[in-house]
Amino acid sequence: MDSLRGLPPGHAGQPALDPVLLYRLMAKSRALEERLVKMTKSADGYFWIGGPGEEAFNVPLGLLIKKGRGPAFDFLHLHYRSSAILTAMGMPMIDAIRQMASRATDPFSGGRNFVGHFAVRDWNVVPVTSPIETQYAIAPGTALAQLRHGGDAITIVNGGDAGTAEGDFATCLNWVSRPGRELPCLVIVTNNHWGISTAFDEVHGDRLIARRAGGFGIRWDTVDGNDAFAASAKLAEVFDYVRRTRKPFCLEAYVSRLHGHSSSSGGARVEEPDCLALLEARLIRDGRLTAALATEIREAYAAEALAALEKVRGEPIPDPRTIHDHVYAG
Amino acid sequence: MATIAQALRMALHKGEAELGVTDIFGEDVGPPLGGVFTCTQGLKNTWNTPLDERGIIGTAMGLALAGQRVVAEIQFVDYIYNTIDLLKLAGNSCWSSMGQFPLPMVVMSPVGSGIHGSLYHSHSFDALATHLPGWKVVLPSTPSDVYGLMISAIKDPNPVLFLYPKALIRAPSKERLPGEPEDPKVLSKLIDAPLGEARKGWEPSWPAIEPFEIPIGVAKVLKPGQQLTVATYGRMAPICQAAAERLEGEGISAEVIDLRSLYPYDEAALIQSVKKTRRFIVVNEDTEVTNFGEHLLRKITEACFYDLEAPPRLLAGLNSPGIGLAWPLEEAQVPQERHVEAELRALAALSA
Ligand SMILES: Cc1ncc(C[n+]2csc(CCOP(=O)(O)OP(=O)(O)O)c2C)c(N)n1
Ligand SMILES: [Mg+2]
Numbered sequence: 001m002d003s004l005r006g007l008p009p010g011h012a013g014q015p016a017l018d019p020v021l022l023y024r025l026m027a028k029s030r031a032l033e034e035r036l037v038k039m040t041k042s043a044d045g046y047f048w049i050g051g052p053g054e055e056a057f058n059v060p061l062g063l064l065i066k067k068g069r070g071p072a073f074d075f076l077h078l079h080y081r082s083s084a085i086l087t088a089m090g091m092p093m094i095d096a097i098r099q100m101a102s103r104a105t106d107p108f109s110g111g112r113n114f115v116g117h118f119a120v121r122d123w124n125v126v127p128v129t130s131p132i133e134t135q136y137a138i139a140p141g142t143a144l145a146q147l148r149h150g151g152d153a154i155t156i157v158n159g160g161d162a163g164t165a166e167g168d169f170a171t172c173l174n175w176v177s178r179p180g181r182e183l184p185c186l187v188i189v190t191n192n193h194w195g196i197s198t199a200f201d202e203v204h205g206d207r208l209i210a211r212r213a214g215g216f217g218i219r220w221d222t223v224d225g226n227d228a229f230a231a232s233a234k235l236a237e238v239f240d241y242v243r244r245t246r247k248p249f250c251l252e253a254y255v256s257r258l259h260g261h262s263s264s265s266g267g268a269r270v271e272e273p274d275c276l277a278l279l280e281a282r283l284i285r286d287g288r289l290t291a292a293l294a295t296e297i298r299e300a301y302a303a304e305a306l307a308a309l310e311k312v313r314g315e316p317i318p319d320p321r322t323i324h325d326h327v328y329a330g
Numbered sequence: 331m332a333t334i335a336q337a338l339r340m341a342l343h344k345g346e347a348e349l350g351v352t353d354i355f356g357e358d359v360g361p362p363l364g365g366v367f368t369c370t371q372g373l374k375n376t377w378n379t380p381l382d383e384r385g386i387i388g389t390a391m392g393l394a395l396a397g398q399r400v401v402a403e404i405q406f407v408d409y410i411y412n413t414i415d416l417l418k419l420a421g422n423s424c425w426s427s428m429g430q431f432p433l434p435m436v437v438m439s440p441v442g443s444g445i446h447g448s449l450y451h452s453h454s455f456d457a458l459a460t461h462l463p464g465w466k467v468v469l470p471s472t473p474s475d476v477y478g479l480m481i482s483a484i485k486d487p488n489p490v491l492f493l494y495p496k497a498l499i500r501a502p503s504k505e506r507l508p509g510e511p512e513d514p515k516v517l518s519k520l521i522d523a524p525l526g527e528a529r530k531g532w533e534p535s536w537p538a539i540e541p542f543e544i545p546i547g548v549a550k551v552l553k554p555g556q557q558l559t560v561a562t563y564g565r566m567a568p569i570c571q572a573a574a575e576r577l578e579g580e581g582i583s584a585e586v587i588d589l590r591s592l593y594p595y596d597e598a599a600l601i602q603s604v605k606k607t608r609r610f611i612v613v614n615e616d617t618e619v620t621n622f623g624e625h626l627l628r629k630i631t632e633a634c635f636y637d638l639e640a641p642p643r644l645l646a647g648l649n650s651p652g653i654g655l656a657w658p659l660e661e662a663q664v665p666q667e668r669h670v671e672a673e674l675r676a677l678a679a680l681s682a
Binding site (some may be wrong): 113117138174325327329 | 387392394397424425428429432464486
């Protein structure tokens, strides 16, 4: 299994990203999440869950997506900590705020679902759902359609560490690795060492989640998701590998959970490595960013988020007469 | 004349030849077996899956999300239970995304008792299936209804659960599909895979069935009557029909309605019939507590309260954790023809 760790030679991936662009998008996503957390305190929203602490991994991931509709483009089966992926793909901040505020203008669910439960037909972002791990059982289907269609589009599925105890994780590994019928699916685990309040080590005997993929003949690796450069480089390589070989890959990223599990545990900031602060310090040290510009960038996004909220406050809430809309298609 | 197994195959053939069905898959669905009940023999787009119901439903959803037309099979409905949350998701995908992600997919699975199936080859799924908003649910009882409803299910833009009564899969039938050969032996030669070595390289020769479909949500009167209305479906449909025909000789005139679709169901047909007969009974083989028939009783009670001459009744399976293998057990647990007959007789005798 260990022989399948890493990539075969020749998957250098894309040229390095502009680190300041990376920083900007990470800062934007963070500002959005911080506003969303505050909305639970200001009575602008009921429940918060999201991905502050995963930006260094999720922004480069979002930038690698071949964005579009149908099997010629990438499909995304995401869990609820994926806002930085959507931000990198170009989601306007205000749309996430609309969902947080349960507005009829929420383009993902019309005020029906929790924040972070994205659904974007035009970008193949299939509905994010609350039951843990189910997305892993669904992902092989879109990957099979893409394989059939031809071209280089791939399926990306992500979720947390605790959820990999569900059978759906094994379902995914099995269905994407049937001999001779391997599927172009990137299986991602964002490991923050926690499932709500239960530490991974307390309930799991294995230490390397991605290594399980090796048992299915799937190549796998791990990456420090708090290191934006390491994450960008690794993601570029594995995207290239899955796109070109049409084979699965399993990547485990170690990430932080900067505001705890969700608003149900208070949503307060916790002491864990902060990928945004780490990147900022590094860029300043390398002379690619000044402290003043960094502050300006962060403050500008915070202001954008607040202005978006003020606009959203004036937008309509869903009309109960629409409850039966879209139960059925056609 | 075709059996339910043959009708299913012919409908699925039409599905893949003309209606864009890309995938017909499940455990042992592809060659060499073509399904444990032979319902998917000889088709082009069948394939065998891992023994993993969650993978089957999940992959069906993923294929549907990416624009493929799928018919997935759960080998016995008894094994669909571990997929319930995926079925819930399939039912709410369209609603939760404000119509962005409808999920056109068919899941087919044999249901019910009557084959000495004991605990895990006898389940009904009516109550749970109708508890999955966003799905359509059908349970036809005859080959032509199977054919016509499968065509509609394939064309439907929503998830459709296609249940069929396993005890009737090979039951002889008087029906003939339009275009089906007169002689059942001829049909069998055309589309039943030969056994043993002869199966290698065998290809079916599909008879040309004339365009024919049955809309989801429309019931069928199996036997007209004046004195009481029997609403039923699946394996109980021919049993109720036989009982009602026998009672006709005693001067009891029962109208038997085969619902065929459980959701949406033909409320108007039931109300119309009960307004005429003034007596109502539902017969099915699911366990009696929180039974789908109880919902029908509530609807009819509300709509026809002042028309009813007797309390509406439900004849269903006993509320036991499983069907027993020994025949006296199954026989007592699931309504049989004599039970139906006794119930209808009793209901006809009751008056307000
Ligand atoms: C099937 C299921 N069981 C339980 C829950 C409640 N729940 C929500 S998140 C969560 C923990 C998930 O942990 P992990 O998979 O590590 O993801 P993380 O939240 O840490 O990113 C639980 C138990 C759920 N949503 N779905
Ligand atoms: Mg976790």
